[in-house]
Amino acid sequence: MIGKFILASALATVACLAQAQEVRIGVNLPYTGIGAELAQQIDRGMEQYLKLNPVKGYKITIVKRDVKDPSGGNARNVIQELLTQDKVDVLAGWVYSPNAIAAAPVVNAGKKLAVIMNAGTAHITQMSNYYVRTSFSMWHAGYTMGEAAAKNLKAKTAVVGFTDFPPGKDMLASFRRAFEASGGKVLDEIPMGSAGAVPDFTPFFQRAKDKKPDVFFVFVPAGDHSSAVVRTYGALGMRAAGIKLIGPGDITQDNKLQGMGSAAVGLVTMHHYHADLTNAENQRFVASWKKDYGADSTPDFMAVGGYDGMAAIAHAIRATKGKVDAEEALTALRGWKFASPRGPILIDPETRDIVMNQYLSEVIMKNGRLFQNTIATFENVKDACKALKIPPCK
């Protein structure tokens, strides 16, 4: 099979020269195709964690496998190969939710700790007891934004546009539920093409514009989709028509933000991370990142998912003395707290999902560059889908 390749192996070497115990981490990411850039962010996030916080006494080997696309089709095979051929101790990665959904039965059979570093569909952590998530659930940003749109932004009406795949539907449901519970009204819901390719957003945005809502809440996968959204919003003159573009932080993804130009000024987003956060951990992280990958390069929430995922794995390695037995590792990670670049995080002992702050931010122009200005902070937010037991969450 042509696509089957191992990109790199030994990454971290250890100070002590005596044979350190080896821990093999099997990473599945879309190294080729439309998600290649996202994979690079997560890869670098993991690399930065190991660089800034070396795991002494263990030899960490990272086995990288390409899952290519969001279809879920390759994910099962890749996870199976990581478990049976590469004999990894820990699984990690998962950019796209369909891949985490498709791989869940294999993860269950493999009985290894599996750290989700991005995929955000709410219920996937309930599909396998070995999943621990260090990224987010769609409901974190969507639900909090639904409340904030009505209360902080004083919006009465909204149109929701979403990419038509599981996390998009999640985001739609979470925003609508919170927004309508807070007294707002969703006028229209527009599915806007698939995640596999960036569509021309013009027809969808034209439809939204015709409905004249106070806010247009958009969820698209981070990456090239987000640039296209902001540019289409600008080109169709929707701001002049009095429609505010809001969404989760995917639409102002840090490494795309500067390329969006002045059309991005005034965007309001809800997210758990942006590179302009001022806490000490983040400043250290961003400085080290720019030193290693260039001043124009910026980490984004994907990178932080990788960073915190590696932090969780490092904690599991230390707690189990390198054996990384799944049950012991999970016990160690339940209730684990960590000072992340995104602020304080906790792995919920009940759900194995992350608990973290959400930041309401507005894009402003500052010193000639686009800057994400935090307007409000919502602390220790849990995944509302599981908290409220909204199907398919239990």
Add this chain to the structure above:
Amino acid sequence: MIVGTDILSMLLGGLAAGMVLFIVSVGLSVTMGLMGFVNLAHGAFAMLGGYVIVLTMRYWGIGFVPALALGFVVIAAVSIVFERLLYARLYRASELDQVLFTIGLVFFMIAAVTLIVGPENQQLMLPSWLQGQLDLGIVQYRTYSIFLIVVGSAIALGLWLGFERTRMGAQIRAAVDNRRMAESLGINIDRLFMLTFAFGSGMAAIGGGLGAEFIGLNPQYPLIYLVYFLIVVAVGGLGRVTGVFFAALIIGVLDFALKKYLPQGGTLFIYALAILLLLWRPQGLFGGKPT
């Protein structure tokens, strides 16, 4: 009145998208009609052209219009090299060989561009006179879409005149209709094909650059839009400039309208429509007799 502007803005958006489809696909239609060569790598030339246009604008600071001209020239020249070195060997090969070769070329170009430039989308920086909204009296619409409609119509008119009124146009039409007869009349089909291939690839390059603003530009481009280009050619008929023009506009407007009014259907409708059209007229809406 609100409904009127609604439909007008839908028409403008759809026509602009259709123009891009036309500019990219017209070369594919003519070369397929001329040689019966199934060039699935046609979109790759559009992509390469888009990269030449976007990257020279960014790094050499040249203007949008000169960059489009440069893209045309560079890709036309590059395509002659490909045509002489690779395509020419396969003219008498079976269709399966041609398809395998050209799809292989697509994968090769995707990998090469990913390696050299990177996997990310390349953003076209429009000059300020093409940004923003233009007031047309009845409706305000994005300036760039209107620019595309004007440019696309001008190109279509130019191509139509070239096809119908010049000697070379007549040779191409003759060769499309009956290659053997044209050859026996002394028309040098090889040379004719090389020139139309180069011209078609150059047009695709311009289309790649013009379309980058709203259909994007990344290494996956030739695969993502291949289906659209093929639908336009199949519906328009092989070797027919006017056929491709109207087919591209119909597909562009219908795709836009269906996405706007029935977004739940996704891309389903446009494929269903193409199937129905081809069942009804296998030679295309504007094609001649099936060959």
